[in-house]
Amino acid sequence: MRNLLFVLAGLGLLTAAWLFLGGPRRAIDMTAYEGDAMRGAYVARLAGCVTCHTVPEGGAMLAGGAPLATPFGTFYGPNITSDPVHGIGSWTGSEFADALVNGHSARTGHLYPVFPYTSYSKMTSPDVADLWAWLQTVEANNTPSRPHDISNPFLARALMAPWKTLFHDVQELAAMPEQSPAWNRGRYIVDGIGHCTECHTPRGSLGVLDRRRHLEGGTLPPKGGSKGEKIPAITAEALAKRGYARADLLMAFRYGLAPDGDVLGGSMGEVLSDQLEHLSADDLEAIATYLLSGPAN
Ligand code: HEC
């Protein structure tokens, strides 16, 4: 009997240790790529980094401070300019890649998934390298990062390790050769780098995306006294019901207009102005192709 208890206790400890390791990591050899800063500027738009790391209307580029309300409290995007003290100017390329795809910071350790590394883990290694090359050219700003307004931040950060072990998938998206290149590119943007799915797919109680309800919409947490924002479904069916054909979707992405004349606003307004309005016609077409045909089963 006593032996059995020892074995069980041992197994319990091993499981806890395994959970607190934070799960598998994807290694990117950043020395294998010559990052292209010009392309990186485009990758940053595709990924929408500016939205959360820049105070809206007039904040210094990527100097941090944009508030993000969640059921767990308000988070603030940190300073990620090239400032060596307050930004990430002293980081190596591998440390940057580790933050982006593995959710692990050289400064604070395990990162909260409010930073959508759960989507950025799908980024290709050349995109990560180009983005890093561009980030190093962003003007340094010495504004200190604002601490998050959440209860018990130390405990919460420690709990990110088991959360990642259980829920963070570091696999890149495997190309689906039976689908067109445009569809595959669209999926890379919607489910990966463009992280559209992080808002448009509902979440379970532990903040994990409910992949069975892919793009079915939901509600964002309330902020500043106002009710939580409603996120519409953007599945192929829902879009068809709202009257979106391909041309209407492209119109919505370029000008923020829905087929019934509604102006798309709220947090989608920032997605449009910080992200979609800067994308190439080909990439917008790819997003439309993917959304209108729905995911492959
Ligand atoms: C939805 C909002 C959001 C988006 C989009 C976003 N971030 Fe962040 N990011 C955050 C938050 C919030 C944190 C802080 C997380 C924490 O403290 O655990 C963070 C943390 C980071 C860190 C770690 C910084 C540190 O000091 O530890 C890096 C690096 C980073 N983000 C880079 C990026 C890049 C590059 C992009 C675009 C590819 C991006 N972020 C897009 C919200 C976002």
Ligand code: HEC
């Ligand atoms: C920060 C949360 C957020 C993210 C990220 C986001 N959206 Fe949205 N999206 C919204 C909200 C909120 C609306 C509703 C806007 C309105 O009705 O004013 C919306 C509306 C839309 C609509 C119009 C749907 C309709 O019924 O008219 C489309 C299409 C859309 N989003 C596509 C995208 C794509 C593509 C991406 C990724 C590039 C994306 N969204 C990322 C929050 C988000």
